[in-house]
Amino acid sequence: MVKIKANPLNIDFKRCTVENKLQQIRNSKVATVPEIINVWTIDIEPKESKAVLDFIRLETQKTDPLSLIHIKRIRKSMDTNKRITLHVALCSTQLFHNKEDILSKLEKYSTKFQYTNLCCTNKIPMEAAPTKELMEKWSEEYWPLVWRGNPNNQILNDYTFDFPFIEEIIKKISKLSVEEQEKGNKMPVVSAFVDPLDATNVIYATDSRHMAGALPLDHSILNGINTVAEKLTLRKSENPSVEDDGYLCLNFDVYTTHEPCSMCAMALIHSRIKRCIFVKEMKNTGALRPDSGDGYCMHSNRLLNSKYEVFQWIGEDYGTSVVNDLECC
Numbered sequence: 347m348v349k350i351k352a353n354p355l356n357i358d359f360k361r362c363t364v365e366n367k368l369q370q371i372r373n374s375k376v377a378t379v380p381e382i383i384n385v386w387t388i389d390i391e392p393k394e395s396k397a398v399l400d401f402i403r404l405e406t407q408k409t410d411p412l413s414l415i416h417i418k419r420i421r422k423s424m425d426t427n428k429r430i431t432l433h434v435a436l437c438s439t440q441l442f443h444n445k446e447d448i449l450s451k452l453e454k455y456s457t458k459f460q461y462t463n464l465c466c467t468n469k470i471p472m473e474a475a476p477t478k479e480l481m482e483k484w485s486e487e488y489w490p491l492v493w494r495g496n497p498n499n500q501i502l503n504d505y506t507f508d509f510p511f512i513e514e515i516i517k518k519i520s521k522l523s524v525e526e527q528e529k530g531n532k533m534p535v536v537s538a539f540v541d542p543l544d545a546t547n548v549i550y551a552t553d554s555r556h557m558a559g560a561l562p563l564d565h566s567i568l569n570g571i572n573t574v575a576e577k578l579t580l581r582k583s584e585n586p587s588v589e590d591d592g593y594l595c596l597n598f599d600v601y602t603t604h605e606p607c608s609m610c611a612m613a614l615i616h617s618r619i620k621r622c623i624f625v626k627e628m629k630n631t632g633a634l635r636p637d638s639g640d641g642y643c644m645h646s647n648r649l650l651n652s653k654y655e656v657f658q659w660i661g662e663d664y665g666t667s668v669v670n671d672l673e674c675c
């Protein structure tokens with residue numbers, strides 16, 4: 347993680363652009379009500395805090411599926427006799443599902459805790475609040491939170507961008523889409539699938555819905571996902587020990603000439619890509635920009651269990667073909 351000031355890239359955190367070539371596409375509807383998760387908490391005396399903090403550091407911080415860096419771990423209270431109690435958030439309930447599991451680990455650190463008050467009924471917001479005002483509100487309603495500045499700044503800063511590579515792919519899909527149009531393809535949409543573990547073998551896919559024998563659902567993104575699936579099946583038949591994590595495009599970058607429709611945007615959720623970069627927005631049928639189509643922002647819709655980052659290419663125009671703006675891409 348690079349400090350924001352030390353990042354060599356030119357990131358405009360206000361406009362959410364990188365190098366003036368990529369525009370981050372975000373869901374403009376700010377979540378004023380957080381998604382909530384339960385955490386394991388324990389109430390202890392101050393003298394027991396070292397053992398509990400050791401437990402958190404050694405048993406939970408690296409393995410908890412949910413990062414809890416946006417909450418304060420310890421909440422203090424004082425009773426009428428001025429006796430101080432520390433209420434400590436240990437980890438999420440996604441790390442330990444039942445009391446026996448967490449107890450067996452906790453007991454290694456101290457036998458003096460009052461394990462009777464170990465519980466998982468306290469709720470916290472799952473992610474950092476987007477504004478300071480909401481952070482204060484949620485801290486009162488749920489659990490004390492920490493304010494580290496706009497969380498999106500950190501997201502933008504943590505991304506690594508290989509601009510020569512990105513530009514080369516944008517140029518290539520733009521060129522291919524013009525070639526498709528010249529060949530008579532009524533939907534000259536082209537996508538590229540880049541596996542981070544095999545970035546030299548880029549998979550290119552075109553829209554084939556108007557070809558003889560094709561289906562109306564043969565959009566370039568669905569065709570690309572199918573090609574990834576076929577390649578995996580082939581690899582597995584040649585070598586049965588090939589690992590299959592159950593997701594077809596885990597952490598892939600997907601490039602596409604036109605903003606995907608809701609079906610394709612959803613298929614990218616299911617295949618667990620990391621990032622989608624598109625060139626031309628589709629005002630009527632797109633499902634990513636907040637002002638496209640019905641404003642689904644499918645990639646960061648809180649009703650869905652997974653998300654991916656989206657950027658629009660705003661760098662040099664390589665002449666992407668034009669498609670009917672009422673068609674889904």
Ligand SMILES: [Zn+2]
Pocket residue numbers: 565566567606607608609610611674675
């Ligand atoms: Zn589509």
